[in-house]
Amino acid sequence: MSCVPLQQSVADLDVAFKNFFNSCKGKRKGRKVGYPKFKKRTSSQSARFRVGGFSLKGDGVYLAKIGIVNPIWSRELPSEPSSVTVIKDCANRYFLSFVVEVEPVKSEAKNPSIGIDLGIKTFAVMSNGETAESPSYKKLDRKVRKLQRKGARQPKDSKRQNATRIRIAKLHNQIADTRKDFLHKLSTKIVNENQVIVLEDLNVSGMVKNRKLSRAISQQGWHEFRILCQAKSEKFGREFKVISRWEPTSQVCSDCGFKWGKIDLSIRSVLCLSCGTEQDRDENAARNIEKVGMGNRHDSKCTQR
Ligand SMILES: [Zn+2]
Structure with missing residues (x-):
């Protein structure tokens, strides 16, 4: 084990404690932050390497004490990365995530503004009359629920339950990847075409309390969509607005x-x-x-x- 990720996880613990204490004292805005939790063997694992702990070697990435790994690049790095995080998710997939600095690109949009209403049946209805349907997660969701029932019946911490857990995690990944693909494509299209993007502030945590709709609402990824729109607006020099939920x-x-x-x-x-x-x-x-x-x-x- 290289010393770099160890130091990084101590630094992360420091941030977690600071957030917790500031939240207790009321110094921190937003929802209350809980006491830091221990990591779990079954949840996703990560290790972060800072400058000095890693370097780029052609198409490969050198990680201290591990050696050169050859990732499949999703895109070229826009600038020299300042850190890399190795992530292993619950379904045993490995990712490298780089921190890079990006300069905003200035470009002209063809439409002045757009308003977007988010819903369950049709994911987004635009003020120019266009609609966007989200992919159906029903089939995968049914499989997840079936496996969750199966996992609940199996003895705790058994090998079989572990296998079920990984199968559930894989299905969850499939749902998440489908959603991410859809949201990325939609938000890129919207941000490319419009100068000002207006969204409604939704009380998602309040809506999720409706037990009949909570699953459908969580699967939509409204918050993810908002974050993507916001980030892409910043990148392309667009204006992003959120109006009050009232x-x-x-x-x-x-x-x-x-x-x-x-x-x-x-x-x-x-x-x-x-x-x-x-x-x-x-x-x-x-x-x-x-x-x-x-x-x-x-x-x-x-x-x-
Ligand atoms: Zn009227």
Whole structure:
């Protein structure tokens, strides 16, 4: 074992304790941070090498005390990496993850702005009328649930249960990879085409408490999508906006500003009483999100009268 990853894990423990104590004292924003947990043999393992602990040797990577490993490169490194993390995930796959610095690229977008409404049935409805369907995770999910039941019946820490655990982890990886591929493609397309991207702030942790929908919501990866959009906006010099979750985007007509109030989730389209246009629920919401984000929304209080 090289000394570098050992020092790095002590440094990580230091960060974990600092986060925990700052969270206790109220110095840290956001959700409460718990006491650091011990690593598990069964969870994913990682080792981080800093400069001096690794070097690039042609197509291979030299890791201290391990030697040269030959990874399959997903893309070329944009600059000299400052560290590399070797990750072994639960399904025994190995990854190298490099930390590099990237310069933002300036480019022109063809559309000025877009609002996006995220949902379960259709993943995203854009304010220009486009929709994006997410891949179906149903089949894989059914297999996961079956194996989870099987694993629960098997004796704890047995060889058989371990085999089941790895099979479950592999399926989870398959779901995650499908989702990641979809989200990456969609967010790249959106960021490439639009100058300003407006999303809605969703209360995901609150929605997950709905037991009937929690699995479907978690599988969508809304938060992942938001992070990808944000990062890519930064990279391509776009503006990324998130509007408040209390904005009544599905209760207002996006054409005239008439407020019809709360409607049941089962109602998919609304005929506006004021201007007579039929509004698709999600598309209307997406256009409202764009309007609120761009700052030219209707004054709903005036038109309500
Ligand atoms: Zn209207």
